[in-house]
Amino acid sequence: MASKFLQYLRGDQSLPGERKLVQKLDFFILTFCCLMYFLNYLDRTNLNNAYVSGMKEELNFKGNQLNQINTVFTVGYTIGQVPCNIALYYIKPRYFFPACMVAWAGLTMATAGTHSPGGIMAIRFFQAIFEASTFVGTHYILGSWYTEKELGKRSGIFTASGLAGTMIGGFIQTGIHKSMHGRHGLSGWRWLFIIDGIITLPVAIYGFLLFPDTPRRTRAPYLTAEEKSLAMSRVPEVSERTPISWTFLKHCLSTWYWYFFVVLWIIAGETESFSTNALLALYMKSHPKNKYTVAQLNNYPTGIPAVGIVSTLFWATLTDFMGGKRYLVGYWIGITGVITSAVILAYRDTTPVVFAMYYWAGSVYACQATFFAWANDVLRYEEDSLRAVVIASMNMGSNAINAWWSIVFYGAKNAPYFTRGMWAMIAVSIAMAIWTALLVWMHVRTEKRREIESAGIALDRKEGGILVEGEGEKGTAKAEVKGAEV
Known part of the structure; x- marks a missing residue:
């Protein structure tokens, strides 16, 4: 078992030149x-960091206005899902991804100049579409290349990078608040958005210059002609059809893939609610007895994405090693959600217990990598455009529900x-295990x-060759043609 696992970690590429290609x-x-996802999450989650670092008081937030801003962001994010994935059919990824990054970087920096929750709400809507x-x-x-x-x-490494953005964002806000607060008349939380936007731009340039697009469209200078051919041979050749047509839409809605994976991610998205809604930070900010400093409000919740990173890498690696048993994570989420919620309900005034449960709840982040890898696995032999739309629809469905779920x-x-x-x-944790x-x-x-x-196809081909056996060279040629047509 140990030697098999070590072989897995080294990679099991067996074709000549395959390991170098990978x-x-x-x-x-x-x-x-x-890097793109790290910055994406950094920009997205730093609104919560800014909120507990002085933005609430400076902009005079009332009631659920923070949740309303997050809901507007979710609406924009939902609207952008399918169009963005369809756009990858018409615009090369090395153009499309960097262009979106530049757009959201500019909007992130614009957040530093807002003077009301309404202004932030408008900016976050358009920022979400690009993100x-x-x-x-x-x-x-990833499903196109690997x-x-x-x-x-x-997928686990990619997801972990976003969680790292969530985790590091708290420390960045603490450092900026300490060193930049009041400089040039700007609050520390305003400097946070300016710096986030600036550091996004170099990564966009890197992607524009060196991202390899997809195997059939790549012109990456660092891939040889042999490596490009090898890359195409590593993934199944599937049929293609334009993703913008009524015929394609009806085809998507006639398959079980769309319904089952969209519902899967809708449920899974709500099992992440403890973390995505920053409940630990709000628990600390609103606690009737315990009072926390700005540094503590930003730093203590970083343990949640830290647990998420470990859990994501563990489950992604384990399910790969076990031959793609991604469903195991669904059962883990069900157990985690029920236990953590029940314990918080029972011991809500015991702060160390509440902290421990919120940290444990961070382990459900593992579903991001494993469930989207699961969808890629299952749809590997279906046409590429269907896979793209199902993956986008999963996130669209989840965010459509989360737009009101978080407020309620x-x-x-x-x-x-x-x-x-x-x-x-x-409730959703039990539903997760059942689904x-x-x-x-x-x-x-x-x-x-x-x-x-x-x-059946293999048998037809074999019988097609046997039926004309012994009829001479002409008959053999017909058999080969018949077999090829089946």
Whole structure:
């Protein structure tokens, strides 16, 4: 077992030149995508860091205005999902991704000049549309280049980079608040958005110069002609059709893939609610007895994404090693959600216990890497445009629900205890385990059907050759043609 695991970590590429190709892909694809996602999450989550670092008081936030801003962001993010992935069919990724980065960097810096929650709300809506390109677009790109045995680990590394943005954002805000607060008359939280926007631009330039697009469209100067051919041979050749047509739309809605994976991610997205709604930070900010400094408000919640990074890499690597058993994460999430919610309900006044449960809840972030890798695995033999739309629709569906879910169950006015949200988490966690089992059942059925169809095609080809055997060279030629047409 140990030697097998070490072999997995080294890579099981067996074709001549394959290991060198994968190393190049890892360097140029993962470095750009991980940096892009890191900055994406840094820009996105630093609104919560700014809120607890003086923005609330300076802009006179009232009631659930923070949640309303996050909802508007979610609406924009939802609107952008499918169009962004479809755009990758018409615009090369090395143009599209950097252009979106430049746009959201400019909007992030514009946030520093706002003077009301309404101004932030308008900016965040358009910022979300451009940021929608990153997560689903990258998962589509990863599925285009990597094999089933390679995908989980790479998806895990990519997801972990976003969590690193969440984790480091708190420390960055602490440092900026300490060193930049009041400089040139600007508050520390305003400097946070300016610096976030500036550091995004060099990564956009890097992507424009060196991102390799997709195997069939790449012109990357660092890939040889042989490596480009090898890259195309490593992934199944699938049919293509334009993603903008009524025929294609009806085709998407007639498959079980769309419904099952969209619902899977809708449920999974709500199991992340403790972390994505910054409940620990709001618990600390609103606690009736305990008082925390700005540094503590920013630094203590960073333990949640830290747990998420470890959990993501662990489950992504484990499910790869176990042959793609991504469904195991669904059961882990179900257990985690029920236990953490129940304990917080029972011990809400015992601060160390509440902290521990919120940290443990961060482990559900593992579903981001494994579930999108699962979708890529299952759709590997379907046409490419269907895979792109299903992946985008997963995130679109989740964010459409989260747009109102966070206000109903996790509104800031419900801090510090979020009793209603705890019961909602128990419900979606149980639903997560049930839906995971149903999806596994559908996947097994589909794989069995595909095996039967493949066996039938192989048998037809064999019989096609036998029927004309002995009829001379002309007959043999017909048999070969007949076999090729089946």
